[in-house]
Amino acid sequence: MERSLSSVMVAEAYGTFLLTFIGATSITIANDAALFSAGPTLGLGFVGLAFGFALLAGIASVGAISGAHFNPAVTISVFSSGRLPRKRVPVYIVAQFIGATIAAVVELALVGMSAASIPGVDLGSNLPNGSLPMPVFAAVLAEIVGTMILAMTVLGSTDPDSSSIPWASSGIGVVLAAIIWALAPISGASLNPARSFGPAIVSLLFDSAPILNYWIYVVGPILGGLLAAQLYKLMFKRV
Numbered sequence: 001m002e003r004s005l006s007s008v009m010v011a012e013a014y015g016t017f018l019l020t021f022i023g024a025t026s027i028t029i030a031n032d033a034a035l036f037s038a039g040p041t042l043g044l045g046f047v048g049l050a051f052g053f054a055l056l057a058g059i060a061s062v063g064a065i066s067g068a069h070f071n072p073a074v075t076i077s078v079f080s081s082g083r084l085p086r087k088r089v090p091v092y093i094v095a096q097f098i099g100a101t102i103a104a105v106v107e108l109a110l111v112g113m114s115a116a117s118i119p120g121v122d123l124g125s126n127l128p129n130g131s132l133p134m135p136v137f138a139a140v141l142a143e144i145v146g147t148m149i150l151a152m153t154v155l156g157s158t159d160p161d162s163s164s165i166p167w168a169s170s171g172i173g174v175v176l177a178a179i180i181w182a183l184a185p186i187s188g189a190s191l192n193p194a195r196s197f198g199p200a201i202v203s204l205l206f207d208s209a210p211i212l213n214y215w216i217y218v219v220g221p222i223l224g225g226l227l228a229a230q231l232y233k234l235m236f237k238r239v
Helices: 005-031 043-066 072-080 086-116 135-157 170-187 193-205 216-236
Strands: none
Touching: 005 043, 005 086, 005 193, 043 170, 072 086, 072 135, 072 193, 072 216, 086 193, 135 170, 135 216, 170 216, 193 216
């Protein structure tokens, strides 16, 4: 059954809020030794699991309503694969940006300005690793590859041919955690223009670096999502 646009919009806003709030807040907690004494012992593994579990929770709660994209790059990928009507694309994307922005505002209200503005953290914003030889190139490439893997997992696990695999959609949350473990030290492993936008725009209250680097987390994920759509159509085409 096709859901109303208002239902889809609320579902996507909620799911993106859930993903961004839990994931980004886990980054802040893992980096503030003064406010959260257990934080620094948690590290990257904790952050990856936080994002992965949040995504699984979103899929379980509203996946039946919107398909649980929670990510403009995934929405574009699903549309490019022929599985989402054009008229629904703007609704999904607007809702995702709204949800992510609300998540960053709520995070700031909870942790306060001191924890939010830790250099390099910025409410869980994404930044390229400046210590790499070519940080911008590496970050863009990491975002392309990571988003391609994530979007291909979404497309493949939700394809009708995968319906006989009861645990298929669980792979989406698992692969997100794995990608974060592998690529977060390079680009922050956003893979999601909305997830990066919320913390970056709210971080303008104390730091402009996230928004100045934001283009990386638009270009990389969209290219990765488009690439995944082409791979999906090639591998899953019916004859």
